[in-house]
Amino acid sequence: MNSKSPIKGRGAQRNVANRFFELTHETRDDFLEFCHKEGEVPDANKTLYLDVFPKTIVNKVESPDIGMAYSMNAYQGCEHGCIYCYARNSHEFWGYSAGLDFERRIMVKKDAPKLLEAQLKKKSWKAHPIVMSGNTDCYQPAEKQFEITRQCLEVFLKYKHPVAIITKNALILRDLDLLKALAKDDLIAVNMSITSLSEHIRRVLEPRTTTIKKRLETVKVLSENGIPVNVMLAPIIPSINSHEILPLAKAASDYGALSIAHTIVRLNGAIGEIFSDWIHKTMPDRAEKVLHQIESCHGGHLNDSLYGTRMHGEGKIAEQINNLVKLARQKYFKDTQMPKLNCNLHEPYKEGQLRLF
Numbered sequence: 001m002n003s004k005s006p007i008k009g010r011g012a013q014r015n016v017a018n019r020f021f022e023l024t025h026e027t028r029d030d031f032l033e034f035c036h037k038e039g040e041v042p043d044a045n046k047t048l049y050l051d052v053f054p055k056t057i058v059n060k061v062e063s064p065d066i067g068m069a070y071s072m073n074a075y076q077g078c079e080h081g082c083i084y085c086y087a088r089n090s091h092e093f094w095g096y097s098a099g100l101d102f103e104r105r106i107m108v109k110k111d112a113p114k115l116l117e118a119q120l121k122k123k124s125w126k127a128h129p130i131v132m133s134g135n136t137d138c139y140q141p142a143e144k145q146f147e148i149t150r151q152c153l154e155v156f157l158k159y160k161h162p163v164a165i166i167t168k169n170a171l172i173l174r175d176l177d178l179l180k181a182l183a184k185d186d187l188i189a190v191n192m193s194i195t196s197l198s199e200h201i202r203r204v205l206e207p208r209t210t211t212i213k214k215r216l217e218t219v220k221v222l223s224e225n226g227i228p229v230n231v232m233l234a235p236i237i238p239s240i241n242s243h244e245i246l247p248l249a250k251a252a253s254d255y256g257a258l259s260i261a262h263t264i265v266r267l268n269g270a271i272g273e274i275f276s277d278w279i280h281k282t283m284p285d286r287a288e289k290v291l292h293q294i295e296s297c298h299g300g301h302l303n304d305s306l307y308g309t310r311m312h313g314e315g316k317i318a319e320q321i322n323n324l325v326k327l328a329r330q331k332y333f334k335d336t337q338m339p340k341l342n343c344n345l346h347e348p349y350k351e352g353q354l355r356l357f
Contacts, residue, residue, distance in 0.1 A: 007045060007100070009207050011081035012088075012274050013281055015097035019270065045104070047079055049142060052107040057115035058130060065307050067261075068164070071134025072116065074148040076107040078136040080168065082206045083278045084235055087135045089269040098270035103208075106142050113151035120159045120350070127346035129162040129189075139169035141208065153178040160185060160349045162341035166232065168193040168206065170214040173221055183227045186342040192219050192257070193232040196241045197248060204282050205240070216255045223256025230338050231257040235265035236321050238293035239286055245321070249328035258336040262325045264313040265294060267302040275302075293317055 007013055057072045077091055081103040088098035096105050109115075119125060132138040138149040153175055156163045163182065165172065172179070172190065182188035194215050196202050202212055210218070222229050231252035236242050249260050267275050279287045291302065297313035298304035304313070312322055 010045070010100060010103055011083035011207055011278065012099035012103060013278055015099040015101055016270050016273050018092045018095070018097055047104050047106060050105060050107050052076070052109055053111060054109055054115070056119070057109065057112050058119045059134065061134065063307065065311055068131040068134060069128055071131045072112070073133065073135045074109050074112045074138050074152065075136050075140060075142055077102050077105055079103055079106060079141045080137055080206055080209045082209070083275055084205070084237065084265050084271065086268065086271065088271050088274065090135060092270065099274050108142060108146055110146065110148065112148050113155050116152050117155045120155065120161055127161055127343040129164050129341045131164045131166060133166040137167050137169060138165065139167040139171040143171060150175050150178065156187065157181055160187065160345035162187045162343055164189040164191065164341065166191040166193065168209045168215060170210040170218045173218055176225060179222070179227050180225050185345055186339060189228050189230065189338060189341055190222055191230045191232050193234060194248060194252065195233065195235070196244055197251060201241060216251060219252065219255040219257050228338050229257045230259045230261055233260055233262040233325070235263045237265045237290065238297065238317050239290045242321055245324040246328050249332050253332035259333050259338050260328065263311045264297050264318055264321055266298060266304045266310055267294065268305060269303070272302040
């Protein structure tokens, strides 16, 4: 093994410095050479689950260009390992790196269902859709073991409260019974993220996610069971998946999705360094082209934090991408749209059942 060997099953290929720390950790080539000669493994590449105990679980979203007002995250960090993930930067607040640590140090909030129930029972709380996975995927591999998301869905159902889900994992079908029960009262919407129809691209971009075939099948099963699905074509990355917009939209429509949404990739904070390192190792033939085209979408920078432009970019390439998405909507989703979630049922159920008097 040497410093240039790809780390299998991971998106990030190394840890980067935490911006809040003065000191940094470096894996040197001479250490790797020593491990090789001694027959030792320098990095076991294992995922660790760490219990954390937040005081609250529902977060108010202040951003004006994100379609959610409240979100909650059962896990911090995500083993899916999507190389472009904006949530990587949040891992630094926990004292970890936005690189490999984000994928291998997963913080688990086992009290999330209790915290959610306490929030929904507050007299001051007014029902508004809460989005699960506003930061990290609520159906990532950890959910198979801990079942925190399922427990939270049981709480939403008990209190007749609207909830939306963002995921790229077919594990959501495990909870089809709860989703169907929520859908009867228009209390659920699912956003399935599908960034490519190519398994090769999926494996390098999102190494531990569900296959594209299974994701499309998941859209179909959910739709056939009356659960509204929006497909997220997010992010669109120039010269990696930007040519797939129309085929992706058609596939989403064919499998029963009611709408699509998209963003153009932006590489804020540590993600720029992580992505640049990754693309030079995985796609060296087009690395500079992709990076320059991303920059052209954000005023000459890899990152963009300006409200109004950061999600859909600016410039010629961004304009072409956005126009293609508009065309896809007109072509495949002209007569369909996501229904509005029902916020009118919750109030009488604040004690867990319908109040009669």
